[in-house]
Amino acid sequence: MTQALRHDAMRARNLGVVLAEVRRSGPVSRAALAEITGLTKTTVSKMVGDLIAAGMVAESGAVRDGERGRPGTAVALSGGRVAALGLEINVDYLSACVVDLTLAVRTRYAQAVDNRMSSPVETLSHLQELAQKAVDEAQAQGLVIAGVTVAVPGPVDKGLVHAAPNLGWHDVRVPDLLSLTVEVDNEANLAALGELWFGSAPEDFLHVSGEIGIGAGLVVGGALFRGASGLAGELGHVVVAPDGPACRCGGRGCLEQYAGQDALLRAAGLGGTAGGVPELLERLRAGERRPLEACERAGRALGVALTSAVHLMDPGTIVLGGVFAPLFEWIREPAHRTMTARLSTMRHTVPALTVSRLGGDAATLGAAGRIIHRVIADPYSWRRFASR
Amino acid sequence: MTQALRHDAMRARNLGVVLAEVRRSGPVSRAALAEITGLTKTTVSKMVGDLIAAGMVAESGAVRDGERGRPGTAVALSGGRVAALGLEINVDYLSACVVDLTLAVRTRYAQAVDNRMSSPVETLSHLQELAQKAVDEAQAQGLVIAGVTVAVPGPVDKGLVHAAPNLGWHDVRVPDLLSLTVEVDNEANLAALGELWFGSAPEDFLHVSGEIGIGAGLVVGGALFRGASGLAGELGHVVVAPDGPACRCGGRGCLEQYAGQDALLRAAGLGGTAGGVPELLERLRAGERRPLEACERAGRALGVALTSAVHLMDPGTIVLGGVFAPLFEWIREPAHRTMTARLSTMRHTVPALTVSRLGGDAATLGAAGRIIHRVIADPYSWRRFASR
């Protein structure tokens, strides 16, 4: 149900509108903010005052535009006070990063650990250490952490990780095992948001994160689409061929069986070897036939699955991340060719296929960015905002 | 950008919250409304007064609950004043219906016309006549039409129908050809909304409308998902078999080639005949082998496409409408079997497959319902609201 609004909610929302506009328009004068938001100069002035007191924005010198009339004093986001901590648990690494209000990365730690070998308790105690180091460093920089999000590779429902098959987790309550107040979300979702806020993605796109499994996060109008129960985006199990090879999901011919990391390495003749993706890349650069054919085949399958995804979800753009990022050069063409052949009659424009610039950091950044974006949209949500 | 809120917007929103709650909770006392919405009794009383003056709600006698204390006077939606007109253009018929604020259908006209034979101008002039009859009748009942929506079988962008292949339309500006202020939307989208408001569908579902083509509308949290450019839901062209029969969309093995009306009739051995779906039904009831096999095959293909849809969009339930409604008995089992086999390992629950109760009326009802729902959510949006 839509909530009733009282005066305080109106104020909170307008404050968020002003802060969001400060972020969007870089250094701006109060007068310009009033013009853009439709609020009066008086209101904007009061709000900017509060935001300065809260350390969220700062005056950044005069706007000398050469026009006549009194020059405005520009205000801009201040990264000096408010920050957020993003954490990520993945199959073979843990990472943490602190991001300030301007989305600048202040601290970043990553640690390679094989988390399949250890229990959730052990893994989370490792993560706790990493988080503590990051928090200490942030505090040394004078930052206050407004919130913490943990990214995990599997579907999440209110902090409960029901099953993360690649980690071997079942029914793990992440917040209960950390001595920090954290929120938990799915890695693929957060990677999509990371791409939105830190990458070069537009307002509408589908972010495909190819790892062992293949997940996808759809962003429409700057908001993540989660589906009815938060399980949307399982691109890896979209049907490519109904009678194809059996998949661990119980189906047949899922995309994962053609373009998942394991299937790809096997098709390239690197199934048993330990070289993994780096070796595959070497052999592709060397022009070996089998790896090239494997990528061609994976690209075509990806194109088929993406065709279905485009028909159903209509994303504006498609961003390939995870292992598809280094393989982009070899996968793009067959995938795009397949999509064009199947989509161009029905649509003016076939969604562009681009590559993520963020690589493996996307989810960690998205985890921290989520907190920052909430604080910007609703500054009062940060409990340490100036007592009123 | 999120809009700044002024006092009038706060009032508009709260008024909508109250009106929506009146709708949701049937006859309620003002005191109960205050409790539910979180607003004070004072505020609610003033708003209910305004809504009564506008003819949107009416007192419906005392609430005699047997408890002690003064009994409340219940208020409920009043269908006597505000209404909306829904229009639909389809391949072989036109229809119009007037729906009042309580979502009761006041007037309904349908006319069988083969619109493939006539130009957009002719078709729309027919529609205009039908609409006029409906408006006249509504006015005779004392109703005021708050808005009009036209449903068309094809993607729509701000009133412009770029291409409706089944009608033979290209770049038709529907509002320019009618002497009414109308909004235009896609038939599959409106059918999904019709199912939401007039059918028995829950808050989250995917509505599949099988006609010549196969469209789908996804509703999540009571809101329609449209994708980046409003083209989401093209279930008919989801890939079922990458090397299957060629489709008019340029692809191969699209769902439409297995479960579209034409493909289905052809597979049942009724390709050239004029009997259509009614004859197919007869033969199915008679237990003829070829039609039964055709449905089995179509159901399996539908199951494959829906599997992809569930993985990507995660709908809570799936509602089959259009020609799939009469065929439900024969299609449900193979479709459900296919989905269960492919989905049950990954999810606790496989979305239920249900049938629409609305049949062909869904889009017309959705078109009218859209206006009503907007008026309820924001009563001021109806320009004839009591001048303040």
Added chain:
DNA sequence: CCGAATTAATCCACGTTATGGACTTAATAT
């Protein structure tokens, strides 16, 4: 049958918030 208790609805003084015009300040143009 009557007063006490209880709940509904309204009334009124007040607090919060945004508004809009007047005022002050700081620059450019003449």
Added chain:
DNA sequence: ATATTAAGTCCATAACGTGGATTAATTCGG
């Protein structure tokens, strides 16, 4: 120097919701 222009602040006002007091209409208990 003086006029003009625009930024930012000040102040009285209007819109709206709040919360306590008041009035109204019941049931309960004796």
